[in-house]
Amino acid sequence: MMEASKSKRKRLSVSSGRKNSMKINDDNESNSNLVVSLPNDMIHNIFTFLPIKHAISSSLVAKQFLNSWLYARNLCFDVNFEMNLSLNGREDRISIIENIISNYLGKKIHSFHLYVPEPMKYSPFFSKWIQLVASKGLEELELHLAIPTNGYTYFLHSDYIDVETLRSLKLICCNLLISPQSKGFPFLKSLSLIKVQIVPALIKWLFISCMVLESLALEGCSSFGEYTIKGSDKFRTLLIRDCEGIILVTIDNSSITTFHYDGEINKIKFVNPIKLKDVILDFGATKGLQHINGRDELMRAFRNVETLSINNVLLEGLSSRFINFEYKDMEYYLPNLKELQLVRRGPSFINPWDIVFFIKNCSQIERLFIDLGDYAMEAGSYWNSIAKEKFENCETEFPELKVSKVAVVKIDGRSPWQLLLMLVSKAAAVIKMDGRKAAVLLGNDSSR
């Protein structure tokens, strides 16, 4: 078809403009297919959407597109760009980037991603580049500095990126310095701060000045202090991972639907009822069994959650407490939970009753994934005298359960884990059960 049409087709000239902007050739020989050819100015426009490296290689397509890359909207000089350069290229990296940016002809730069392997060498160009790209309607900025070996801390001055078009900002090893005159980022939707220093005042300022912020990610930040998350009703996603030194994060924002937290136990607090739908809580390993402070509030905040990923530390934190000479199970209910993932982190005190008790409170659960690795429970006095009996007398069914996958090493015939498997598999058929390594339960054949 390609061959047949080639001879008949006539390209439209660049100047044809919008009138007659498309020509459709109806080839009789292959009547089912139309050949659509775009005018050159539209092909040129499409090439400007390529990442810069690919935009440059589009100059080889035909003469008309020799300079298309000078209009490229996505200037991506990230780690991959670095990897793709030959050794010589790597030394010339600064001049390649300088050349591309200073020759830029387009009106619009959509995204600018810059990886800076040696911040010292780049510093003479840094502010010039940022200011130039920011003036071209920049929407997405990502600056990734290599971890400085000389102990310096690098800053991005907020004045450089004080443009109304900015929607997404990601800074890696590059601190944000807010100028006192800054109007803030009124249209910023997404902010990621990775391996930077943050202070409570900065976060407070961000929520006040970024009125439409939808997502905030803080990863590996050094972040001493108490933080309050209080954004607008547009704020949806909060990610906090491996941030050192946090004393407390108070989440006072009822519109959040996605919350991922990876850090120490007892550092988060929810103030208002919240719409959370997707939650990952990965508490760091604790030295001993540690109860969660304000666990009733925590579980209340999860009432609407549909997908939940937790580890043993959370379950241990919820386990029964010894009050008035008896062990009291905590009361909570997750009526909307559809999917639960449970993994183990560090030494664990978890027992099958903890797990069953948790799932028992999730009546709508459909998918269950448990991976405890090579954990073998030690049957201590608590298990032998209290939990074992509760566990063995527990009559629960999970009518909605469709998929369950459980991996526990060291299962032998009479192990309590065996009973757990039986219980969660009541609604699901065992497809493969390797007693030594893992048991995989799938499907919803209840005839088993």
Place this chain on the structure above:
Amino acid sequence: MASTTETKQKKMLILKSADNDEFEIEESVGVQSETIKNLVEDGFTFVPLPNVYTKALIKIIDYLKKHANKTDSNDEEIKTFDKDFVNTTFDDLFELVSAANYLHISCLMNMLCQTIADRIKDKSPEAVRKIFHINCDYTPEEEAKIRKANAQAFEGQFDESLD
């Protein structure tokens, strides 16, 4: 303002495709297109579109209807719709991009151009020529010269497939 939009009598427009099919849509849906908006402002309610064929127009009306009812809650739904919308052949995408260009619907234009760019980015110059039906007008010497000048862009593997 609220009272006028809520009245039952919505203002309607008729769009006529290049193959003479007519479509009736709400004015509020149609004015997402700058071209239609300009005509509406000049008092037209009948809009002939001599450069847009029925097949593309049906898809574009779908797109406009979906995006006219954008709220906070159907964000995911629109994303899924958009993903399906661009999941088609290059030739269909080209037809849509020309139509979107003629109709001046900039968000659709950007989405289509980005989709096409993402799909051709790892392809060899030869494969790109075939996809866009372009003839190469470089002499081998000229081609070698360009390759040399921008050597850093031409390293690595290219994808020769045309889909």
